[in-house]
Amino acid sequence: MSNLRDLPPGGVLYKDVKRRVLQALADGEFKPGEAIPSEKKLVERFGVSIGTLRKAIDELVAENLLIRHQGRGTFVAMHRRDDHFFRFFKVAHEDGHRGYPTVQQKSFRRIKADKAACALLGLESGERVFHFTNVLSLDERPVMIDDIMLPERLFPGLTETQLRERPNTLYNFYQDAFGVNVIQTEERLRAVLATETEAGLIGVDVGAPLIRIHRVAFSFHRLPVEWRVSTLDTAHHEFIVSQMPKEDS
Amino acid sequence: MSNLRDLPPGGVLYKDVKRRVLQALADGEFKPGEAIPSEKKLVERFGVSIGTLRKAIDELVAENLLIRHQGRGTFVAMHRRDDHFFRFFKVAHEDGHRGYPTVQQKSFRRIKADKAACALLGLESGERVFHFTNVLSLDERPVMIDDIMLPERLFPGLTETQLRERPNTLYNFYQDAFGVNVIQTEERLRAVLATETEAGLIGVDVGAPLIRIHRVAFSFHRLPVEWRVSTLDTAHHEFIVSQMPKEDS
DNA sequence: TTACATTTGTTCGTATGTATA
DNA sequence: TTATACATACGAACAAATGTA
Secondary structure (H helix, E strand, O other), rough: OOOOOOOOOOOOOHHHHHHHHHHHHHHHOOOOOOOOOHHHHHHHOOOOOHHHHHHHHHHHHHHOOEEEEEOOOEEEEEEEEEHHHOOOOEEEOOOOOOOOOOOEEEEEEEEEEOHHHHHHHHHOOOOEEEEEEEEEEOOEEEEEEEEEEEEEOOOOOOOHHHHHHOOOOHHHHHHHHHHOOOEEEEEEEEEOOOHHHHHHHHHHOOOOOEEEEEEEEEHHHHHHHEEEEEEEEEEEEEEEEEEEOOOOO | OOOOOOOOOOOOOHHHHHHEEEEEEHOOOOOOOOOOOOHHHHHHOOOOOOHHHHHHHHHHHHHOOOOEOOOOOEEEOOOOOOOOOOHOEEEEEEEOOOOOOOOEEEEEEEEEEOOHHHHHHHOOOOOOOEEEEEEEEEEOOOEEEEEEEOOOOOOOOHHEEEEHOOOOOOOOHHHHHHHHOOOOEEEEEEEEEOOOHHHHHHOOOOEEEEEEEEEEEEEEEOEEEEEEEEEOOOOOOOEEEOOOOOOOO
């Protein structure tokens, strides 16, 4: 009853299973919002035991790529207006209240990527990007300017109207319309003084202190998919960072 | 061979095991840096199977409270100058380099907690706190002021000398000298203009833009143990936030 | 309402592999 | 070499949630 180990090719078996599920996600075989095959079917497909499969799925659930529902199935995570949204939107009112922002689109252009954009998004010099500017408001007050760059290669044919009429969040739109999944971000924050342009857009005095946030968003395999420069007025709002153990203690 | 379920009291068994291990941590039975009993011994102690025990320990490892070493044992996490340190220190040079800061202690007092401190630290009005100010330097340049408040109740008899002569990081010192484990933080960031005092301490002009960080640090059961107000000069440094899946993808 | 099939969640236990002292 | 400890892989049995007939 002791099978010889037959399948540790490059490493361990459950990591390999995880890799293959991840590939199915990246390929679009398993689509956001839809259920992936049941554990039993995946066990047959990959030829591993239920325990090994579960260990692979466990990690993908821990990374917020899959969501399990007892009795229903396992689903590919989406960026809808629920728990997921606030994973990337970290602005709250000074009284602690966190609400959904309203978005006003100020501009939309297709331009040549500059040096910084090429470096951060991994583009060849000369490649095109879409550049658009949003002003976000909370409680009827403008609080943040978002300057967003998207590689044309990943968002072919993107139009201003599409963006303006998207039903959900931006990251959900990327997912639905272009199959681009944002699963990770890196942000760098600095304090700056408001320029005239910024002062006009969010209604503060020139020279008011603001937080400037440089964010690069990544998809699978750490592929950069968005570069965003946000400028936040913290007169009545705050930028929130929690360093938390994942679960209830 | 089918045992009747005998131990789901309030919930599930492995959560109960996790709770009991957590209690041993909070009680100081399992001490930072030391190994906890082996899986086999814990299985006997809690009367569960190895799989159930592992599931409980898995979660505590995922929460960075325990660290497993194959062949050696499972250890209580410490705040030493290693991977752990940068979980709470999020300042990097603008070129991306992350180094250890040097600390200069500017003041140390024992005072009555003000209203804000009482609210954030969960103290009765009139309780005492230790208040001290540090200036942190990176690459020989002062970049951050830390104003720190500690409840006297949790740090009885703390002295300026103890603090000044601690060998490791502050959070490691809390752990070694007072059994206070910082496992979670919450931070709120705003942009401000440098006051005269701040300008003097970190060598910037009055009115320069700075980032102000309010941080509350928590121990087990979300007990607040430290309140800290940091003021960061971002002329040549940045505050880093990563929203990451935990592991290699 | 009930019964049933499907799917994930929990618990159990065994055997073997790998790292450490 | 040997003993110990954690890591991986296997799979059985039952519990709980869900959807449907």
